Amino acid sequence: MNCYEMKNCCFNGTNPQGSKCPPHQMQIGCWEYDWLSFYTIMLECEEKYKWRDIMLEKCPECVVYCLHKHEIDRILEGLKNSQ
Secondary structure: HHHHHHHHOOOOOOOOOOOOHHHHOOOHHHHHHHHHHHHHHOOOHHHHHHHHHHHHHHHHHHHHHHHOOHHHHHHHHHEEEEO
């Protein structure tokens, strides 16, 4: 199962083409997506840092985190060390 199918996600059951969620658009799990590259190429703005802070805070609370802790921890650690 993919992350959006494992939890109550607003993207579950929607058309992935044009989705604002990269893993949903690619039909992969969030733990499989290269979030660090995605973050690195984002334009420097308040939204970029807000997005990072939300991931660092919310991802560990997600049911998907429990199942893919090792992979997600690597992503979160990379985000913590990013500027």
